[in-house]
Amino acid sequence: MAENPVDTRFELQRDRVLKAAAHCFNEKGFSGTSLKDVAALLGLTDAALYYYVKNKEELVYLCYLRAADVGREAMQQAVNEELNGFATIKRYLELHIGLMVGDHGPVAILSEIPSLKPRHREEVLRLSRQHSRRFEEILERGIADGSICDCDVRMTGNAIMGSLNWIPKWFHGDAKTAARLQREFPDILCRGLVAERAEQ
Amino acid sequence: MAENPVDTRFELQRDRVLKAAAHCFNEKGFSGTSLKDVAALLGLTDAALYYYVKNKEELVYLCYLRAADVGREAMQQAVNEELNGFATIKRYLELHIGLMVGDHGPVAILSEIPSLKPRHREEVLRLSRQHSRRFEEILERGIADGSICDCDVRMTGNAIMGSLNWIPKWFHGDAKTAARLQREFPDILCRGLVAERAEQ
C-alpha cells in the first residue's frame, strides 16, 4: 500500500482521524464515543471532523475499510512468500497480528455493521467474505500439499479468524504483551492444523 | 439453575425481554437497536420495558449477566463430569455452544461494557475474569494429567474463548449450521491442545 504522493496532507490527517476513532471505539465502545471524544483525541473540535468525513456513518465505514486493508495487506504479503499452505497461514497470522498491535495502530473490530447504510454494509460484507474465502483457499491448498490436516475449511476458518478478531477485546496496548502476542499467538492458532497428528 | 418457583411470571417475562434484547443487539448492532425495536419483538410498547428494567443501561447489564450465566453453567456441568483436562475442555465447549445456538436463545456478545456504569462494569468484568481463570485452571489440570500439551494457558485460553465468543458474529440461527456447529466446532477448537503432537 504505497500511498499516492498526491493528497498526502489531507489523506494523512484523515488517517489520523480514523485511527483515533478506532481507538475510541475499542476503548469506550461505540455508543460510548461521541465525535467530540474522537476530536478531543486529536486536539480538534467535533465539527472539524466533518472536513474529513461526511458523517459518523461514513467514519465507521472507513474504519471498517481500514481494518479490511490491514487484513488484506497481511494476507497478500504472506502469499507472496510462496510457502506451503500451513506456513502461509502462520505467516499471515504473524503479519496480521503485527499490524494490529503495532504501529499501524488500533483497528476497530466493532459490531456496527448492521447500522451502516446498505451500500456501505454490502461493501464491508463483501470484503469480509472475500477475506474469508481467501483464507479458506489457503487452507485448501495446505490440505492438498499435505501440510494441513484434513478439516472443514469453513469452520476452521471461522475458528481462527474468531480468535484473531477477538484480540482487541483483551489486548490493550501494553508493549510487553504485544511482543509475546506476535511471537506466540500465531503458533497457538494454527497448532490444530498440523498434518501429522496423534489421534485423540 | 433451577429457578425459584416464586416470581415466575415476572421473571419469565423479564427473561423474554433480555432474550429479545440480545437478539436485537446481535442482529442490528447496539446503536442500531432502540428500546422500541426490542419491545416490538415482544408485541409491546417501549415504555412497557421499564416495568422490567430500570433503564437501557440495566438492560445491557442484565444481558451480560445472562451471557455469563450461560458460560458458567456450561463449565460447571462439564467439570462435574470429572473427566481429564482435555475432555473437560471439549465437553465444556460442546455444552456452551449448545446453549448459545440452542433453546437458550441468543446471547449478546457486544462491545458495550465500557458504557456500563462503574458498578455494573466492574461486576461484568469480574465475572468474565473469573470465567477465564477457571478455564485456565482446567487447562493447567490437563497439562498436569498429561492430556494437554504444554502451553501458555493465558494465551491459549484467550485464543479458544475468542473463537467461541465470535460465533454470534457469523452464525445466524439456521438449524443446519447449528447442528454442525455443535458437533464439529468443539473438536476444531481443541485440536491444538492434544498432548502427543508431531513437531512442526
Add this chain to the structure above:
DNA sequence: GCATTATTTTAATCGGCATTAAAATTTATT
C-alpha cells in the same frame, strides 16, 4: 504583501430516543 485555498471554530439547529407520569386495561383474590 495579496489573493486564494485549506483548515478549524463558533454558534445554532434539529431529531431521535430514552425516560417519566398518569391513565387505562388486564389479571388475580376473596
Add this chain to the structure above:
DNA sequence: AATAAATTTTAATGCCGATTAAAATAATGC
C-alpha cells in the same frame, strides 16, 4: 362482583449528540 394488584399504553418531556452554516484563522502560491 368488587377490590386490589399487576401490566401495558398514551402522551409528554428533555437531553444529548450529530449535523450545518457562516465566520475566523492558518497555510500556500504568486
